[in-house]
Amino acid sequence: MKLVPINEHTIRPLCELWNREIGGEFPIREALFRQNSIRDANVVEAGSWAALADDGQSVAGFVVSKIWREQIEPLRLGEGMGWISVLLVGTAWRGQGIGSRLLGAAEQALRQYGVRQIHIGGDPWHYFPGVPKGDAQAASWLERRGYKYQNDVYDVYRNMMTEHPPDFPSFRDGASCVLLSPERKEDFLAFLERCFPGRWLYEAVKYFEYGGTGREFVVLEREGEIVGFCRINDAASPVIAQNTYWAPLFREELGGIGPLGVDPDCRNRGYGLALVQAAIRYQYDNGIRHLAIDWTGIPDFYRKLGFAPWKTYGVYCKSTQTEAG
Numbered sequence: 001m002k003l004v005p006i007n008e009h010t011i012r013p014l015c016e017l018w019n020r021e022i023g024g025e026f027p028i029r030e031a032l033f034r035q036n037s038i039r040d041a042n043v044v045e046a047g048s049w050a051a052l053a054d055d056g057q058s059v060a061g062f063v064v065s066k067i068w069r070e071q072i073e074p075l076r077l078g079e080g081m082g083w084i085s086v087l088l089v090g091t092a093w094r095g096q097g098i099g100s101r102l103l104g105a106a107e108q109a110l111r112q113y114g115v116r117q118i119h120i121g122g123d124p125w126h127y128f129p130g131v132p133k134g135d136a137q138a139a140s141w142l143e144r145r146g147y148k149y150q151n152d153v154y155d156v157y158r159n160m161m162t163e164h165p166p167d168f169p170s171f172r173d174g175a176s177c178v179l180l181s182p183e184r185k186e187d188f189l190a191f192l193e194r195c196f197p198g199r200w201l202y203e204a205v206k207y208f209e210y211g212g213t214g215r216e217f218v219v220l221e222r223e224g225e226i227v228g229f230c231r232i233n234d235a236a237s238p239v240i241a242q243n244t245y246w247a248p249l250f251r252e253e254l255g256g257i258g259p260l261g262v263d264p265d266c267r268n269r270g271y272g273l274a275l276v277q278a279a280i281r282y283q284y285d286n287g288i289r290h291l292a293i294d295w296t297g298i299p300d301f302y303r304k305l306g307f308a309p310w311k312t313y314g315v316y317c318k319s320t321q322t323e324a325g
């Protein structure tokens with residue numbers, strides 16, 4: 001077995017392996033692999049490898065790892081954190097130490113960057129927020145290697161093929177939900193920097209960098225100020241957004257909703273639900289009938305708007321400091 005770097009040339013065989021193994025539930029597209037594992041500036045090359053089988057051609061498995069490497073002031077994601085974005089070994093090659101070798105190479109590289117805590121998934125430009133719950137074998141394999149289960153998170157889904165859409169929300173206090181206009185971009189980024197200065201600000205900055213115009217953001221305005229937002233994504237969005245990753249599972253288009261956030265000073269007034277309601281309505285009016293919300297820990301909140309758990313993930317992490325050496 002030989003480890004080779006992951007680059008443009010390895011995209012096709014890695015996607016083929018991925019789709020053979022988990023494509024029934026998580027179908028990968030080459031464009032998505034390129035976006036998340038090649039183009040992402042946070043990939044750690046020294047911790048990202050494809051394992052070539054002894055025939056020198058077949059890809060037996062691969063790992064992609066990341067740390068925060070972007071230079072976008074004032075953003076910092078995951079201080080002291082490293083991520084294993086994806087680790088996969090083909091069924092035919094399991095039980096031969098390949099997974100351990102790939103994980104070992106990734107962990108060693110991350111430690112060399114001073115990483116104190118390693119997370120499975122949840123990276124910038126992640127595929128998964130944790131370990132897909134259906135794979136109990138993967139979870140116990142990681143536990144034997146020092147990873148500790150934290151909690152479950154969910155993707156939730158709503159089918160609107162035969163349902164009536166909700167009314168567009170109306171407010172008695174003069175608030176309104178609108179699509180973000182290009183001239184309000186800076187106001188919107190200032191709102192995110194004030195209320196959600198982490199991952200959601202990062203994703204919005206990247207969205208504009210890749211040509212976004214604002215059509216993917218429903219904002220809630222009150223007295224001329226932005227006090228809440230909900231993102232909506234579809235096939236025409238400038239990046240393949242998390243909640244549309246698994247669109248190939250559907251014959252019709254899949255639309256994404258979220259992230260969703262309301263200014264802490266304006267919560268518990270119905271704004272959060274209203275933003276999702278507006279988001280559903282915008283998607284419905286654009287002809288979208290399958291809706292997914294990814295990575296949430298509050299499925300009961302989304303249940304109020306007809307979303308049910310679709311995929312479950314266990315969050316796992318490991319402290320590198322408890323290890324000897």
Ligand SMILES: CC(C)(COP(=O)(O)OP(=O)(O)OC[C@H]1O[C@@H](n2cnc3c(N)ncnc32)[C@H](O)[C@@H]1OP(=O)(O)O)[C@@H](O)C(=O)NCCC(=O)NCCS
Nearest residue numbers: 260261262267268269270271272273274296297298300301
């Ligand atoms: C979650 C969030 C958007 C809710 O916004 P909000 O404007 O306070 O919510 P609403 O006033 O519309 O809530 C309406 C209902 O949802 C419930 N709800 C609100 N927050 C909830 C939560 N975190 N978990 C479960 N239910 C919640 C409320 O109790 C209320 O229920 P009721 O109608 O039975 O009384 C807001 O708390 C927030 O921005 N949180 C931080 C970001 C976040 O967690 N986003 C979601 C990640 S997937």
